[in-house]
Amino acid sequence: xxxxxxxxxxxxxxxxxxxxxxxxxxxxxxxxxxxxxxxxxxxxxxxxxxxxxxxxxxxxxxxxxxxxxxxxxxxxxxxxxxxxxxxxxxxxxxxxxxxxxxxxxxxxxxxxxxxxxxxxxxxxxxxxxxxxxxxxxxxxxxxxxxxxxxxxxxxxxxxxxxxxxxxxxxxxxxxxxxxxxxxxxxxxxxxxxxxxxxxxxxxxxxxxxxxxxxxxxxxxxxxxxxxxxxxxxxxxxxxxxxxxxxxxxxxxxxxxxxxxxxxxxxxxxxxxxxxxxxxxxxxxxxxxxxxxxx
Ligand code: ATP
Numbered sequence: 302x303x304x305x306x307x308x309x310x311x312x313x314x315x316x317x318x319x320x321x322x323x324x325x326x327x328x329x330x331x332x333x334x335x336x337x338x339x340x341x342x343x344x345x346x347x348x349x350x351x352x353x354x355x356x357x358x359x360x361x362x363x364x365x366x367x368x369x370x371x372x373x374x375x376x377x378x379x380x381x382x383x384x385x386x387x388x389x390x391x392x393x394x395x396x397x398x399x400x401x402x403x404x405x406x407x408x409x410x411x412x413x414x415x416x417x418x419x420x421x422x423x424x425x426x427x428x429x430x431x432x433x434x435x436x437x438x439x440x441x442x443x444x445x446x447x448x449x450x451x452x453x454x455x456x457x458x459x460x461x462x463x464x465x466x467x468x469x470x471x472x473x474x475x476x477x478x479x480x481x482x483x484x485x486x487x488x489x490x491x492x493x494x495x496x497x498x499x500x501x502x503x504x505x506x507x508x509x510x511x512x513x514x515x516x517x518x519x520x521x522x523x524x525x526x527x528x529x530x531x532x533x534x535x536x537x538x539x540x541x542x543x544x545x546x547x548x549x550x551x552x553x554x555x556x557x558x559x560x561x562x563x564x565x566x567x568x569x570x571x572x573x574x575x576x577x578x579x580x581x582x583x584x585x586x587x588x589x590x591x592x593x594x595x
Contacts, residue, residue: 338365338407339426347428351417352382353513353544355403359412362402362567372398374567375412380560383542387549387558389588394564396548400516403546405429416514434512436539438520440503444488447476447502451483454510463509470505470535472498497528504535515543519550552592563588 355378362373372395380386388396401407402414405421413420421429434454442450451463458466463483467473475498479485485492494502507515517536524532533553540547549555556575563570563578563585571582578585 339405339422341425342423345423345425348416348419348421348424348432350432350513353432354382354415354417355380355514355544355546356415356418357399357402357412358415360402360409360414361411362398362407362409364398364407371410372567373402373409376568378562378569378572380544380546382544384559385540385545385547385554385557386560386562387547387555388562388564389549389555389585389592390562390564390570395567396564397518398567399564400435400518400546400548403514403516404433404435431510432512433514433516434507434510434539434543436500436503436507436515436517436536438500438518440499440506442487442494442499442502444486444490446481446484446486446491448483450487450502451506451509454506458509463505466505466508467502469508469538470501471531472501472505472535495528497524497532500524500532501535504532504539508539513543515540515545517545517547519548519554550592552589555589555592561585 357376357378360373360376361371362376363371376395376399378386378399388399390396402409402421405414405426408422413422415421416429416432443453448460448463451466452458455462460483464473467476467483476482476485479492487494517540533551547554547558549558549561555561558575560572561575561578562572563582565584571578571585573581575589579589
């Protein structure tokens with residue numbers, strides 16, 4: 302099925318983590334029909350990641366066709382290498398848009414987004430997406446074997462490397478019980494996965510990709526306590542030592558973040574650690590109380 306169209310193959314191999322919601326093939330077809338929002342320069346080099354420092358420098362952005370309404374408006378943020386930044390704030394404030402610009406799905410209208418000082422507009426999109434791993438709660442796995450799904454993240458991965466990633470993602474404990482192990486078919490004709498198992502496999506895929514930077518959207522999905530613990534353990538390991546931008550909904554993620562940003566109407570509102578914001582930010586206090594009881 303990967304042979305049908307090279308453009309389709311490219312979409313699937315470069316965007317596996319973002320194909321969400323719809324059946325993957327439908328979504329891929331949809332992506333192909335969309336005019337690309339960004340284009341590589343004729344001789345654009347690949348992004349060279351050294352430390353994984355991320356900076357949004359006075360970024361303004363409006364979605365194409367909605368130019369009159371800026372979604373980000375002078376957004377300034379630096380994420381130090383290896384640190385976790387949690388974005389919190391009301392629905393529609395622009396949190397997901399910040400994540401999309403870091404993945405270079407769009408270019409800013411004004412200002413710039415950089416990784417290790419390189420403006421994302423000056424390097425290839427493919428190299429940006431190789432440097433940034435994405436975990437969404439409803440990441441879709443394609444039909445085909447587990448190994449094939451995971452190799453979308455790193456085509457040259459050996460079976461041993463795949464097993465190691467599954468271990469790290471707390472997924473090996475169930476994969477090892479399957480008769481065909483990592484060669485088991487997923488999807489309609491294959492095994493049925495629980496929500497928590499699906500998430501752990503999505504995390505394993507990013508583990509295998511081993512990016513310097515991770516974007517995590519924690520949009521809540523209901524898991525039982527045991528399953529949630531396994532997912533959180535896997536995420537802890539994934540985020541350790543990587544620069545991460547988390548659209549945060551869990552109280553523990555927010556509390557443990559190196560830096561919390563309250564996003565308000567496309568701008569950085571209050572910013573600090575959990576302890577400092579509890580002291581200094583009435584907005585954060587009320588937001589946190591709301592989340593804490595949710
Ligand atoms: P939520 O917490 O609900 O996910 P958010 O803070 O992540 O919200 P965004 O998803 O970034 O907010 O949305 C900011 C604004 O941009 C909203 O008004 C939204 O309708 C609009 N928007 C988001 N994605 C698109 C898109 N692909 N095309 C056009 N408008 C969009």
